[in-house]
Amino acid sequence: MSFTTLGLSDPILKAVTDKGYDTPSPIQAKAIPVVLEGRDVMAAAQTGTGKTAGFTLPLLEILSKGQPARANQVRALVLTPTRELAAQVAESVETYGKHLKLRSAVVFGGVKINPQMMKLRGGVDILIATPGRLLDLYQQNAMSFNKLEILILDEADRMLDMGFINDIRKILKALPEKRQNLMFSATFSDDIRDLAKTIVNKPVEISVTPKNSTATTVTQWIHPVDKKQKPSLLVELIYQHKWEQVLVFSRTKHGANKLATFLEKHSIKAAAIHGNKSQGARTRALADFKAGKVRVLVATDIAARGLDIEQLPQVVNIDLPNVAEDYVHRIGRTGRAGATGQAISLVSADEIQQLQDIERLIQKLLPRKLVDGYEPIHDVPESKLRPPARPKKPKKPRPENANAAVNSSNRRSGNNNQNQGRRNSNNQGGNQSGNKTAPNGRRRQNASASTHGGPTAKKPSRRS
Ligand code: AMP
Numbered sequence: 001m002s003f004t005t006l007g008l009s010d011p012i013l014k015a016v017t018d019k020g021y022d023t024p025s026p027i028q029a030k031a032i033p034v035v036l037e038g039r040d041v042m043a044a045a046q047t048g049t050g051k052t053a054g055f056t057l058p059l060l061e062i063l064s065k066g067q068p069a070r071a072n073q074v075r076a077l078v079l080t081p082t083r084e085l086a087a088q089v090a091e092s093v094e095t096y097g098k099h100l101k102l103r104s105a106v107v108f109g110g111v112k113i114n115p116q117m118m119k120l121r122g123g124v125d126i127l128i129a130t131p132g133r134l135l136d137l138y139q140q141n142a143m144s145f146n147k148l149e150i151l152i153l154d155e156a157d158r159m160l161d162m163g164f165i166n167d168i169r170k171i172l173k174a175l176p177e178k179r180q181n182l183m184f185s186a187t188f189s190d191d192i193r194d195l196a197k198t199i200v201n202k203p204v205e206i207s208v209t210p211k212n213s214t215a216t217t218v219t220q221w222i223h224p225v226d227k228k229q230k231p232s233l234l235v236e237l238i239y240q241h242k243w244e245q246v247l248v249f250s251r252t253k254h255g256a257n258k259l260a261t262f263l264e265k266h267s268i269k270a271a272a273i274h275g276n277k278s279q280g281a282r283t284r285a286l287a288d289f290k291a292g293k294v295r296v297l298v299a300t301d302i303a304a305r306g307l308d309i310e311q312l313p314q315v316v317n318i319d320l321p322n323v324a325e326d327y328v329h330r331i332g333r334t335g336r337a338g339a340t341g342q343a344i345s346l347v348s349a350d351e352i353q354q355l356q357d358i359e360r361l362i363q364k365l366l367p368r369k370l371v372d373g374y375e376p377i378h379d380v381p382e383s384k385l386r387p388p389a390r391p392k393k394p395k396k397p398r399p400e401n402a403n404a405a406v407n408s409s410n411r412r413s414g415n416n417n418q419n420q421g422r423r424n425s426n427n428q429g430g431n432q433s434g435n436k437t438a439p440n441g442r443r444r445q446n447a448s449a450s451t452h453g454g455p456t457a458k459k460p461s462r463r464s
Helices: 010-019 026-036 051-067 085-095 112-123 130-141 156-161 165-174 190-197 227-241 254-267 279-290 324-331 351-361
Strands: 043-045 072-080 102-109 124-128 148-152 180-185 204-207 218-224 244-247 271-275 294-301 315-316 342-347
Touching: 010 051, 010 085, 026 043, 026 180, 026 204, 043 051, 051 072, 051 085, 051 148, 051 180, 072 085, 072 130, 072 165, 085 102, 085 124, 085 279, 085 342, 102 112, 102 130, 112 124, 112 130, 124 130, 130 165, 156 165, 156 180, 156 190, 227 254, 227 271, 227 342, 254 271, 254 294, 271 279, 279 294, 315 324, 324 342, 324 351, 342 351
Parallel strands: 043 180, 043 204, 072 124, 072 148, 102 124, 148 180, 218 342, 244 294, 244 315, 271 294, 315 342
Antiparallel strands: none
């Protein structure tokens, strides 16, 4: 299979060759022809599968054939949950569209709105946006959607997790009814399917990995360890294995900051990246990490979405996510586009429930490795693999919102499910932070100390 057989024209093929790709990834091979036919698409694809090019290439192809955007007009809208992902998609649009005359813009919160308004004034063919800032701009008449041809929802599952459902509904209301819709999501939960029913019309469903599976190129294991010992164990692992570029996930912003400080104290260059950091600080931390100036990037789940760091060899979970699907997202940061990687989780006794949920989701038991000197006092009991969770029953729409979702003739009636809280089973389960003494105990790394803004927060403050 080659890119030349997919129906893309020369300027786009040239950009693809310049980028060094010879073969389309499975999602690209499946999605590109279907999108070019004008069909709606619902694709289950993890980050790392090449999904961005999967929608960007045909998008550019379609737009290059039509009338350029006039003043204030937007012809294609790409919605992403995070600023980082928006920037990433915008970069891909620039890269793959470099031999075309299409105009694009990216807008997200955390930076000044005026330059964004100026940019939109002349009209753009492709607008990449996070929902909050897009609505702010729309409410200030910065753009018109009357000529919108294509809507793309990237990482739709994360949009729901981040509480963007109402923003998305408002945005949908502003769009013309007749349009092509593409929806990408790493996982397809019932809530995502409910949302899809209000967006896509007779979609072609594409799936390139079995539901909720983890990339096979990633070797995964856990180190059972007492909670207090996790930071020191991480230092030990970094030195022992000479890891030069490690992405570490922390459940909380507070935990991320604390860990970065701990690592710095042990002469390991580290930076934290999370929603409380300014956009500038986040961009800088990421650039330094990519350039090798920072050895460890400690990120919360939300901040890490959209990070595309090629061939990242090591991902470490300093704590397990409360939501099992986030584990799949986290480890999708390594082993990207065919490269191999390692995903290592430091698991303490209080995380047994999260571990079991993850193992149930991915349907395999994670191998365990004890590290000398870090054997836990508080045992992490062996888990048993439970069968996959049964699909949930569809939820009833809430009466007060029952009319809100349906405004499009594209949409089938009766599917306006308003429920956004798919995060069901994983309550924070007692927050067992009560670690007792541990050997050579260093400062306590209490991952449950902060409750603000974790991925499970039902209504996180609007970030973008
Ligand atoms: P994505 O899933 O869109 O985040 O892409 C993951 C990574 O795969 C990015 O670093 C892309 O540059 C890379 N990539 C995308 N398509 C291809 C391809 N056809 N061949 C090789 N690498 C690719």
